[in-house]
Amino acid sequence: MFGVTLLSALLGLALAWCVERSDLPARRFWNVVLCLPFAIPAFVSSFTWVSLSPMYEGLGGAILVMTMSKYPLVYLPVAATLRGIDPSLEESARMLGLSRRQVFLRVTLPLLRPTLAATGLLVALHMLVEFGALSILRYQTFTTAIYQEFELEFSNATAAMLSSVLLALCFLLLWLELRMRGRGRLVRTGQGSARRAERVRLGLGKWPLQALLATLVLVGTGIPLVMLGYWLYEGSSASFPLMEIASTLLSSLSLAFGGALLSCLLALPVSILVVRYPGALARWTQRLPYLLQALPGLVIALSLVYFSLHYLPATYQTTGLLLVAYALLFMPLTQAPIRVALEKASPQLEEAARTLGQTPLMAFLRITLPIISPAIGAGFVLVFLDTMKELTATLVLGPTGLSTLATSVWVHTANLEYAAAAPYAALLILISGLPVYLLTTRAHLSTH
Template identity: 50%
Template sequence: MSRAIAPSRNAHTAPSPWIIGAALVPAALIALPLIYVAIRAGQTGLIGIWEEIFRERTYTLLRNTLMLAVGVTVAASAVGIAVAWCVERSDLPGRRVWRVAAGLPLAVPAFVSSYAWSSIDVMFQSMAGAILVLSLSSYPLVYLPVAAALRSTDPAFEDVSRSLGDGPWRTFTRALLPQLSPALGSGALLVLTHMFAEFGALALLRVQTFTTAIFESYELQFNSATAALQSVVLMALCIPAAYAEMRVRGNKRVARVGRGSARNVITVHLGRTTFPVLGGFLLLGVLSLGVPLSTLAYWLFHGSSAGLGYAEILPALMDTILFSLSGAIVTSVLAIPLVLLAVRHRGRLSAVVERLPYIIHGLPGVVIALALVFLSIRLVPIIYQSTLLLLCAYAILFLPLAQSSLRASVELVSPQIEHIARSLGRRPFPVFLTVVLPNIAPGIGAALALMMLEIVRELTATLMLAPTGVSTLATEVWSYTYDAEYAAAAPFAALLVLISIAPVWFFTRRMLRYGEVL
């Protein structure tokens, strides 16, 4: 049995000045991409905007972007929900192993999978190849929340459906699917926003979308005006999807009482379809994990470019650890006041500053980086191509993930504890440091781990904003692969996968064990 946590009686108390001030810092940071796009569009003028938006190339980019996003979302959703149902509701052999293994493709970054597939044959460097590769990389984003939801749904609805004479398919569509719709919608929207923001994988698979076009306009053609106007069109696609994702996240439960339904779920016997279903799982494992990992293993020891990048492995690894750790700390610190304001002091201000990061979340790193480059050169030139500017980009990109990790921990800390400390004469900020902070430490730890995993794999903003002479594992993979030096890229890609395996394994087991959703 599950229920939502009731709002605290103190949810509408006036926030402390330090919370308001601290929350406005990330809010102002998040607003920078919107300010940038508005400034550049205004400088171009109505005629320039009209010519750019309604030219043939824009239509081509729009068609490609929508085709890719919709194709991957539909394919990933179909695979994700099918895998989730098989491991949770059928007698599939070895389903305990499959339950965790099905989430492991998340350990292979999408651009690493694209590197592997594109190095096999140029036939995968196409729209069809991109949909295949990105669907295989993205389906766990649907599988994990749907599997978690299946473990906590009430089987009584299915029993009633069967008692009315409905077959397995009608029982699934009428009784079970409506219960899974929030988890399915959340996962599908997450895939959709990821596809709007994807760059590295598409650049390697030679598929042109708005993200690749924006990057080329800025990096290759030095045309920031065109890049800004293309960003306007992309924002028109991203913001509704990101807002819908935020609404779905906001409607999900945040706590559970117990470990799910007390009633036993009826396991469906696969019968004659056991071996075909098992074969499908094996094929999925080969395509999503076997092909990328075996291709990596091959290129580690073969190819004319083997050994070219060995001298750069250690510096790239150290820079990756440095940026991921510092970026995770900065992002988590900025997220804490946002979450405290949203949970403890609900109102218009808290609603705006909490939701703004989710709306920007759908924008790709290339737009964020472009905004920071433009504004830093004109307002604060000294921070251009500095570590500080890159950390700002990481904070803008990953604040929503830090908020999600921290919110549950903050909601579990009773505000009465703070009131008792305040009644003893202590000021708000010392109360936060000595009372609240120790109690939300587990959430901070989870946020740091998740942020580090995401920043290690981040590519676009790092390519555009990293200080001169600095590289990461992700940027080295992209650079070598873009020049078709697959063997030289292999060690960097292998290290990325190794770094990602442990966190992905941990988060997969945690989500499925506690019935959490993304």
């Protein structure tokens, strides 16, 4: 965890500086391709590396693969922070005689420290709860040990003990993140400067730098895609089971649709309570989904297993229970945009409609709902995409015989059936790729 967190932070910071503060050629191109690892789920990337050579199993391979998958979590926020820094602060330091290195260390880096701390803790939290990628890489962690004890050893007591330790570590990281967020607030007095920061001229150094960036893209994106293409070619010679693939895709789409719909239905009343009826209950109701999202999906799934077996046995290993797990895991993705949209929708509009004879419900449906519907749609899409890639809860809670794109990749890879796993992995990348491209290009255009 610490190795991946440190390397992701250093790599994300260096890449953000190169793209945002140097005269690197083709910056827009590099901004897009450096984010491409986002489009490849970590367990898919792990499958391609393990299929290349068994030497990538274990600690070294885990650090390499997970760093390549997680550094965009640091790169994107740090790049956005660099774009938002007032260049007059750095220019003033230069006028006082500081060198570029001193300006970076004394001015720029302190301004980036909150972002680096937050994103570093986010990477650490992701590593704590990661299951699929590390199990494929044959590297034992808390999550893989918990799954092994529950599914293979049938030792619920050991799984519960390991889950408790994992929860304690997650809460520790959350506490650290809240402490860092509460401290070190950075504010700007005055309007600042709307100019862009002066870019550092690289001179002849731009060519070896581009070679390094190309190597990074090759390792993070090129090799996984090439290996995936190889296994697709190998599998096509034996003919893919098209009906099985289509059935699995349909199952994934159906579950993703149901999970996204349930998340929106739960997030809407919670957001209304938070925005329209503020208070202690509203604050805790708002925080609970975010707290659940920070917990390992495996722990939430095992908690639902315990609850269903002891209190609602009929729901065990049903699609309904799996959809509840998806909603608990991903509801914040819908809650955040809906809450922001509700804050911008004036309640006076509903009050005016009620004075004209509309009931409160009809006033909401006819006035407020159309205003916040784009936010609901955005949240729906976010949950839909994340549910398509969800692995852990689906393995634990899914009905017997259920196959999704994610579980098919995991099962075939565990059985060393790399060619059989390839079409499912390719579909996952295609589904994930378009939103990543739109996110990166939109962010770049909005600031350039």
